[in-house]
Amino acid sequence: MILRRLGMFLVVIWSAATVNFFVPRLGAGRDPIREKLGQLMASGGLRQEGIEAMVAAYQAKFGLDQPLYVQYVNFLSDTAQLDFGYSLANYPTRVWQMVGNALPWTIGLLFVSTLIGFVLGTLLGALTAWPKAPRWVRALALPMVTLSAIPFYLLGLILLWVLALEMGWFPLSGGYAPGTLPSVSVSFALDVLHHSLLPALAIVLSAIGLWGVGMRGMMVSTVSEVFVTLAEANGLRGPTLFLRYALRNALLPQFTALGLSLGYIVTGQVLVEVVFAYPGVGSLLFQAIQASDYTVINGIVFLTILAIGGVTLLMDLLYPLLDPRISHHRGAAA
Amino acid sequence: MNLRGLWLYARRSPQLLVGSGMLLFLFLFGFLGSAIVDTDLARPLSATPRLPPDGHHLFGTDDAGRDLLAVMVVGVPLTLRVGFLAGSVGLGIGTLLGLIAGFVGGRTDGFIRGIVDTLLTVPGLLVLVSVASAIREEISIEIMALVVASLSWMWPTRTIRAQVLSLRGRAFVQMARLNGQGTMEIILREVLPNLLPYLAASFALAVSSATLATISLEALGLGPQNEPTVGMTLYWAISFSALLRGMWWWWAIPIGFLITLFVGLLLVAAGLDQLANPHSRRAT
Numbered sequence: 001m002i003l004r005r006l007g008m009f010l011v012v013i014w015s016a017a018t019v020n021f022f023v024p025r026l027g028a029g030r031d032p033i034r035e036k037l038g039q040l041m042a043s044g045g046l047r048q049e050g051i052e053a054m055v056a057a058y059q060a061k062f063g064l065d066q067p068l069y070v071q072y073v074n075f076l077s078d079t080a081q082l083d084f085g086y087s088l089a090n091y092p093t094r095v096w097q098m099v100g101n102a103l104p105w106t107i108g109l110l111f112v113s114t115l116i117g118f119v120l121g122t123l124l125g126a127l128t129a130w131p132k133a134p135r136w137v138r139a140l141a142l143p144m145v146t147l148s149a150i151p152f153y154l155l156g157l158i159l160l161w162v163l164a165l166e167m168g169w170f171p172l173s174g175g176y177a178p179g180t181l182p183s184v185s186v187s188f189a190l191d192v193l194h195h196s197l198l199p200a201l202a203i204v205l206s207a208i209g210l211w212g213v214g215m216r217g218m219m220v221s222t223v224s225e226v227f228v229t230l231a232e233a234n235g236l237r238g239p240t241l242f243l244r245y246a247l248r249n250a251l252l253p254q255f256t257a258l259g260l261s262l263g264y265i266v267t268g269q270v271l272v273e274v275v276f277a278y279p280g281v282g283s284l285l286f287q288a289i290q291a292s293d294y295t296v297i298n299g300i301v302f303l304t305i306l307a308i309g310g311v312t313l314l315m316d317l318l319y320p321l322l323d324p325r326i327s328h329h330r331g332a333a334a
Numbered sequence: 335m336n337l338r339g340l341w342l343y344a345r346r347s348p349q350l351l352v353g354s355g356m357l358l359f360l361f362l363f364g365f366l367g368s369a370i371v372d373t374d375l376a377r378p379l380s381a382t383p384r385l386p387p388d389g390h391h392l393f394g395t396d397d398a399g400r401d402l403l404a405v406m407v408v409g410v411p412l413t414l415r416v417g418f419l420a421g422s423v424g425l426g427i428g429t430l431l432g433l434i435a436g437f438v439g440g441r442t443d444g445f446i447r448g449i450v451d452t453l454l455t456v457p458g459l460l461v462l463v464s465v466a467s468a469i470r471e472e473i474s475i476e477i478m479a480l481v482v483a484s485l486s487w488m489w490p491t492r493t494i495r496a497q498v499l500s501l502r503g504r505a506f507v508q509m510a511r512l513n514g515q516g517t518m519e520i521i522l523r524e525v526l527p528n529l530l531p532y533l534a535a536s537f538a539l540a541v542s543s544a545t546l547a548t549i550s551l552e553a554l555g556l557g558p559q560n561e562p563t564v565g566m567t568l569y570w571a572i573s574f575s576a577l578l579r580g581m582w583w584w585w586a587i588p589i590g591f592l593i594t595l596f597v598g599l600l601l602v603a604a605g606l607d608q609l610a611n612p613h614s615r616r617a618t
């Protein structure tokens with residue numbers, strides 16, 4: 001069972017790499033080198049005669065003159081070493097370098113805000129479905145559902161307008177104040193924190209809605225289970241009943257979803273980052289799309305598939321620890 | 335369920351009523367709007383650029399001199415069309431695969447389930463980004479819908495398969511089989527009619543997630559460049575930093591329409607789900 005799961009993971013990664021290889025070659029007759037040289041020619045007044053020789057030289061350098069299957073094998077072995085080649089738009093920079101610069105920003109922002117959103121949303125969702133919760137808490141269900149329907153970045157735009165532009169409490173864009181250099185100091189850390197609060201708030205608010213709706217659904221069916229009634233009849237106190245009996249048993253699907261969304265951390269909420277001009281992977285992806293920088297786009301896409309595949313694999317292996325009812329030895333049961 | 339029954343139920347389910355009301359508003363806005371408003375004004379350079387909303391331009395104008403009311407009148411139906419087209423294709427594929435998996439069972443079922451479970455863990459938006467950026471020049475409304483639909487059939491497949499499995503074991507299906515009906519006949523006459531409420535609820539969800547994917551692609555600049563859809567309007571507003579320049583009407587109006595659409599679809603899906611599945615009536 002574990003071997004089969006591992007095999008599935010490898011198949012996903014391999015298909016992702018293959019799609020990454022063939023999709024950019026879909027646009028019939030597109031030639032990135034010729035396009036790039038054409039742009040340079042237009043801007044720099046390069047002379048026409050040398051161009052064919054240059055195209056041929058660059059194609060040889062990148063191995064594009066070889067048959068397709070050789071290119072494919074080379075590509076797979078490079079990808080296996082996480083080598084995505086050069087950025088087409090910023091030529092001598094390697095894709096890995098650009099992603100590496102952006103990754104800490106995104107992981108920092110997403111990890112913290114995902115966890116906060118998960119904890120608050122799960123608690124709130126559970127409380128709105130708890131029959132003994134105060135009326136006003138149960139009434140929060142409707143705003144919660146509404147929040148879950150609004151995409152993160154739309155909420156971000158509204159927050160940016162109210163809190164940053166009108167109120168002026170938060171900076172309008174960026175990851176740190178313009179003109180400062182990233183350094184290890186208290187003032188820089190505070191500056192980064194100040195810049196990340198608003199994007200984090202947008203993510204947390206939407207995430208509360210999403211986690212809350214999921215939890216509420218699970219909780220509704222759990223509170224009507226016999227063991228909850230029995231525990232209540234046995235005279236257990238409300239908080240114990242809520243935390244140890246209802247909440248705990250409704251939590252498992254939430255953890256699955258949490259695992260998945262932790263996998264998404266490497267890409268971030270692309271559009272949230274774009275809206276706040278936050279220097280993370282999402283903004284990098286946006287710039288790459290604008291510049292038709294295929295190698296960067298594919299590098300980021302592949303990295304995300306890898307991260308999510310890895311996290312799902314890990315979750316599946318950890319499941320039997322979380323829930324004794326699930327076992328990998330029973331074959332079809334999982 | 336006949337129309338009268340539906341109406342009686344809608345009266346008891348405020349969610350369904352409010353949700354359909356919001357969607358109806360969006361449809362009517364496009365329909366009636368195109369009769370009242372001059373849609374030629376949705377083209378660039380047809381009005382004075384950068385005007386805030388006033389009596390003459392109700393929603394104001396953008397940088398390129400489009401009248402935003404006209405843009406929305408043209409764009410809202412376009413956005414609805416992409417969403418409904420992608421949702422229908424996704425739900426169609428999902429229903430077919432769900433029926434096959436549920437009825438044939440065995441290896442076919444295992445195969446379909448394997449593919450669905452695997453694809454569900456793939457980051458859909460990012461795959462769409464890499465596909466859409468490879469064919470950016472050729473993108474039209476219909477291609478956009480197909481690209482989005484290619485990754486929106488997995489959830490429908492999964493829910494419909496589960497539903498088919500539970501229907502297949504019911505007494506009336508067994509009865510039909512004993513009476514000598516063929517598999518096709520059972521599917522068409524016994525299973526599908528009972529599946530309809532689920533299909534309707536799944537459809538609302540499929541349209542919602544397809545629209546979300548479409549809007550996200552468009553806001554990243556990967557939409558049909560020359561069509562004034564709601565998502566593209568948002569993209570132009572973001573890339574010309576409408577927010578920092580205080581042109582609130584340029585981004586707030588598309589956002590208003592999008593929120594109406596998403597909340598409307600969500601309420602309709604929740605209402606239909608209660609109709610299909612009385613067990614969850616307590617849930618909301």
